[in-house]
Amino acid sequence: MKKKASSQPLQIRSITVDTPVVLAPMVGLSHSAIRSLLVEQGGVGLLFTEMMAAKRLPHDSVTHSPMLVRSPIEKPLIYQIFLSSPEPVQLAVDKLEHVGADGVDVNLGCPAPQLRRRGAGGFLAEDREAVRGIVRALRKATELPVSAKIRLGRELDKDKLVQFCKLLEDEGIDFLTVHGRLHGEKFCRPARWDWIGHVKKELSIPVIANGGIFTVSDAKRCLEQSGADGLMIGRGGMERPWLFADVAREVYGRQDISGFATRKELFFRFIQLLEERFAVERRLGRMKQFTQYYARAFTFGHHLAGAVQNSNSMDEAIDSAEQFFARTEPSELQN
Numbered sequence: 536m537k538k539k540a541s542s543q544p545l546q547i548r549s550i551t552v553d554t555p556v557v558l559a560p561m562v563g564l565s566h567s568a569i570r571s572l573l574v575e576q577g578g579v580g581l582l583f584t585e586m587m588a589a590k591r592l593p594h595d596s597v598t599h600s601p602m603l604v605r606s607p608i609e610k611p612l613i614y615q616i617f618l619s620s621p622e623p624v625q626l627a628v629d630k631l632e633h634v635g636a637d638g639v640d641v642n643l644g645c646p647a648p649q650l651r652r653r654g655a656g657g658f659l660a661e662d663r664e665a666v667r668g669i670v671r672a673l674r675k676a677t678e679l680p681v682s683a684k685i686r687l688g689r690e691l692d693k694d695k696l697v698q699f700c701k702l703l704e705d706e707g708i709d710f711l712t713v714h715g716r717l718h719g720e721k722f723c724r725p726a727r728w729d730w731i732g733h734v735k736k737e738l739s740i741p742v743i744a745n746g747g748i749f750t751v752s753d754a755k756r757c758l759e760q761s762g763a764d765g766l767m768i769g770r771g772g773m774e775r776p777w778l779f780a781d782v783a784r785e786v787y788g789r790q791d792i793s794g795f796a797t798r799k800e801l802f803f804r805f806i807q808l809l810e811e812r813f814a815v816e817r818r819l820g821r822m823k824q825f826t827q828y829y830a831r832a833f834t835f836g837h838h839l840a841g842a843v844q845n846s847n848s849m850d851e852a853i854d855s856a857e858q859f860f861a862r863t864e865p866s867e868l869q870n
């Protein structure tokens with residue numbers, strides 16, 4: 536299947552997605568500092584938060600919860616929730632509307648053990664009637680865009696997959712993200728972009744393809760194989776935060792993007808954003824998590840990753856990073 540990337544904005548109810556290159560929801564990574572960094576770098580057209588427990592949301596402090604802290608430049612921003620029944624929907628949605636969410640996404644794909652216990656994420660997807668109840672409640676609770684993020688299912692079964700996606704569409708979701716792996720499949724396995732294509736062919740709502748996009752060439756192949764309306768990028772965008780801009784430019788023809796001059800500048804801007812957005816005790820863990828990925832962009836990046844990982848304070852981690860960048864060839868620092 537060949538599909539030319541459309542340069543037309545994607546209109547999803549009240550939100551206009553200028554370029555359908557989307558930041559994936561990722562625990563510990565899709566927070567305010569990263570989202571702002573990516574907006575400043577350019578190219579990202581739609582942002583997701585990391586997943587949040589719908590039940591807890593009404594009790595989270597708008598000013599103190601690291602999940603809810605946000606800058607106005609992080610737009611449009613979809614808040615992802617996980618839940619196992621419709622009960623928490625109304626209060627969770629009220630809170631999300633109060634904090635200025637641009638949309639609500641329901642996690643129906645995550646295989647993490649903490650979701651198994653709660654019967655949420657990918658574990659919920661097995662119970663079609665429960666999913667129907669939740670999506671119906673969400674649709675009733677808000678005029679905001681409602682979306683879902685799924686994997687391909689427990690086993691490769693095209694009819695079952697398409698039926699499930701149609702159920703979501705019939706219950707009124709506005710767009711669907713499909714991560715092209717089966718439930719429980721490891722990230723080292725190539726994503727099945729062609730299976731996302733099976734879904735795309737059968738639905739009328741926009742379908743966003745996700746999984747294994749690390750380069751512009753991956754982005755082009757994913758689009759060709761899936762025919763999707765947009766691309767969601769997770770780990771690849773942490774390794775190379777300029778990937779969103781590269782894809783926006785080279786796949787979607789956007790010429791108006793200018794990001795950070797160097798990779799060092801980008802890294803230290805990230806640290807500054809961490810300091811602006813998070814309390815002292817919440818910074819180092821987030822710096823470590825991001826650096827594990829970002830370090831992969833450099834030939835000797837394992838030195839950076841190791842030094843930051845072993846740091847006991849932000850000052851120590853920043854010192855190590857300064858030393859690493861001082862030793863790095865200038866040619867490696869250019870975007």
Ligand SMILES: Cc1cc2nc3c(=O)[nH]c(=O)nc-3n(C[C@H](O)[C@H](O)[C@H](O)COP(=O)(O)O)c2cc1C
Nearest residue numbers: 559560561562585586642714746747748768769770
């Ligand atoms: C550290 C990490 C945390 C994640 N957290 C979430 C999450 O909160 N919600 C979700 O739907 N998927 C989550 N995912 C899955 C990603 O959204 C995405 O589907 C997956 O990483 C595949 O995309 P990629 O190959 O571009 O990284 C997470 C993935 C990673 C690596």
